[in-house]
Amino acid sequence: MPYDLGATARLTAVCRDPGGALVTASTAVVTVTLPDGTTATPAAAETPTVGTYEADYVTEQAGRHTVRWLFTGPAHAYTDALDVREEAPPTVLALADAKNLLKKRTADDDGAIRFWNEAATRAVEHFVGPVVVRTVTEDQRVGVVATVALRKAPALELVSVTALRTGGVTYDVGDLTLDGSLGIVSRTSGGSLYGPLRFVYRAGRIIIPGNITAAAQLILQHLWRTQAGPGRPQRGVDDYDVSEPIPGLGYAIPNRAVQLMNADDDGPGIA
Incomplete structure (x- = not known):
């Protein structure tokens, strides 16, 4: 671990x-x-x-x-x-909450619980965007554009926007507008942005909605059950049903978690 x-x-x-x-x-x-x-x-x-x-x-x-x-x-x-691990590893659930959810009272399984908790968080963020607040450094190889779409949304604030090439334009973040829910950056004056540019910004959610927390709980329980028990997940049994594999994630996401993440209004959700 x-x-x-x-x-x-x-x-x-x-x-x-x-x-x-x-x-x-x-x-x-x-x-x-x-x-x-x-x-x-x-x-x-x-x-x-x-x-x-x-x-x-x-x-x-x-x-x-x-x-x-x-x-x-x-x-x-x-x-x-x-x-x-990172200094502040991104997890939706605190270790104490994850242990309580899995009914673990000792430290014997802490390493495995932390591992699967991190995996559950990555699965959630795959669908709804950043949940745990972190600083992102992102290079955008754009030319002359009116707007730039950051790859991690929701975005909370811009920290800096600097040129990637000698002689390029570096922007004061006070002169830029950020649509946080979509991660769209534009100039307040309405002019163009000249790239390529390096964006440093904070992404995530200050308050984690209940549906996202609940989805993380279901995914953690599902992953814990499947790694601790025999066989593939069953269908038509309970909240951990998986009707069909999700491309790239297989049977890692139960149906109920998908439904909860689709209810999120602040992120892209699942198509």
């Missing part, structure tokens, strides 16, 4: 000789490649179990990391990966 940004990831590996037996290596080096391409080499040490090594790495960046172990005497190698 992903680590929280700033948490310590305990990295582990084993060293084996050509015959497959666990052995103590002459040297053990672990290299962590961060998402931005930089590297870190936390100190590696053998544990009390012969041939088993560990290293503690304090996470610094969100995203996918590559972990590479190299041993000598004997020569052995092992490659792994770890994921680090």
